Amino acid sequence: MSVKKAAPAWLRWGSTILAILMLAGMVGMVFFYAPVEKTMGFIQKVFYFHISSGWVGMFSFLVAAVASVLWLANKQKETFINKLILLDIISLRAIQVGLFFSLIVIITGMFWAKATWGVYWVWEPRLTTVAIMFLIYAACLLLRQSIEEPTTRARISAIYTIIGFLSVPITFLSIRLFPTIHPLVVGTGESAFNMDARMMATVIFSLAAFTILYLAIMFHLVQIPVKSISDPVSKESA
Amino acid sequence: MLTLLKKDLLIELRRREVLPAMLVFVVLVAMVFSFAFELDPATVKSAAGGVVWGTLVFSAMLGFQRSFSSEQDRNTLDGLLLAPVNRFSIFISKMLVVWIYVLITALVVLPVYSILSNINLINLKILLTVSLGSLGFCAAGTLIAALSSYSRAREVLLPVLLLPVALPLLMAAVRVTNGILQGAAFSALQQGLAIMIGFDIILLVAAWLMSDILIGE
Numbered sequence: 430m431s432v433k434k435a436a437p438a439w440l441r442w443g444s445t446i447l448a449i450l451m452l453a454g455m456v457g458m459v460f461f462y463a464p465v466e467k468t469m470g471f472i473q474k475v476f477y478f479h480i481s482s483g484w485v486g487m488f489s490f491l492v493a494a495v496a497s498v499l500w501l502a503n504k505q506k507e508t509f510i511n512k513l514i515l516l517d518i519i520s521l522r523a524i525q526v527g528l529f530f531s532l533i534v535i536i537t538g539m540f541w542a543k544a545t546w547g548v549y550w551v552w553e554p555r556l557t558t559v560a561i562m563f564l565i566y567a568a569c570l571l572l573r574q575s576i577e578e579p580t581t582r583a584r585i586s587a588i589y590t591i592i593g594f595l596s597v598p599i600t601f602l603s604i605r606l607f608p609t610i611h612p613l614v615v616g617t618g619e620s621a622f623n624m625d626a627r628m629m630a631t632v633i634f635s636l637a638a639f640t641i642l643y644l645a646i647m648f649h650l651v652q653i654p655v656k657s658i659s660d661p662v663s664k665e666s667a
Numbered sequence: 668m669l670t671l672l673k674k675d676l677l678i679e680l681r682r683r684e685v686l687p688a689m690l691v692f693v694v695l696v697a698m699v700f701s702f703a704f705e706l707d708p709a710t711v712k713s714a715a716g717g718v719v720w721g722t723l724v725f726s727a728m729l730g731f732q733r734s735f736s737s738e739q740d741r742n743t744l745d746g747l748l749l750a751p752v753n754r755f756s757i758f759i760s761k762m763l764v765v766w767i768y769v770l771i772t773a774l775v776v777l778p779v780y781s782i783l784s785n786i787n788l789i790n791l792k793i794l795l796t797v798s799l800g801s802l803g804f805c806a807a808g809t810l811i812a813a814l815s816s817y818s819r820a821r822e823v824l825l826p827v828l829l830l831p832v833a834l835p836l837l838m839a840a841v842r843v844t845n846g847i848l849q850g851a852a853f854s855a856l857q858q859g860l861a862i863m864i865g866f867d868i869i870l871l872v873a874a875w876l877m878s879d880i881l882i883g884e
Contacts, residue, residue: 568824
């Protein structure tokens, strides 16, 4: 089975180069431009990586959910068969990449928590919902693995991806709805983070840099199987 | 739908596959929890909600495992799909069957645990909480059981898929149950109850939307 990258070469390598440049710029801004936070000190720098990977992780799960909805909406159309395979692969890759970035969020968050709260983990709403979100998508990969027939696999995992996506807005809103010690960065409220303008600029640039990084990773990972006559059914797409 | 419900209950009445196993299982789990925590009277009250729900969750899991795989084992799902019923009815009847089992189980486990731990768990508020929470759990469980029935490792996968989805509901249910036991005011329980009701509604709507693509094909 031969595979072909779904994205054209200029898009793949263009986004990669842009992502590398922006990441370098982000590191520079984080360490040399943004001021050191007064109470938390140097460890607060981890926050720029924390919030950016948090955003990318959730965005990736959104991509997976959208691809799943499109898959289910178009599954009856025979002419769509190639697009269906592509959607299924996008959903799979988005979940994998989302899990990777969620893991970064959890790990960076744990070190930050150790430095500011004194413990690696507390069972408060944000940490709990993130853990649940992570487990749901990990379970989704297990589900995919255990179904062999490609169409059934795509259908069943699409349904689970959509159900699992319920956890994403809950995670996003958890620090806004429930009393928590987790700081709120975007928006206003009691626990909102007071940031100086240079910090805010760094946050926005970090979010942009990680988004480009995410797109570059996805462009590289999304491959479509190329059908040959001897191999009409694409069974190894996952 | 009632016919479907009657059919599943009748099969259970004749075969006695699931409910007796669930009942024996809950008593065992209640005992395991009692030994595992070696609860003293001071802590028993704060742990009671968790123990009750832990017990019910594990026993409900046995019910979900059979609800779709029993049809698959006997190849009767195709016959069911040929009958002029919509698929949401199939889902609802499957869900109600497990819900009835869980409620019967709860009626057994609450007195048993009350005796074992010397606190009174039998009151109307707790029964209502149990029915509300287990309804949502059964909706989630039936949905996931239908999904996992397609997979090779369905027995292993069911809890792995189901528990993270159902965790918010379970956390709210445990909190409400403990609140009731500690005599909290209704206003203190409102948030937990709202989460439980919201979860029930969301899961039922999701099942309703997806039942056509979920079951059969």
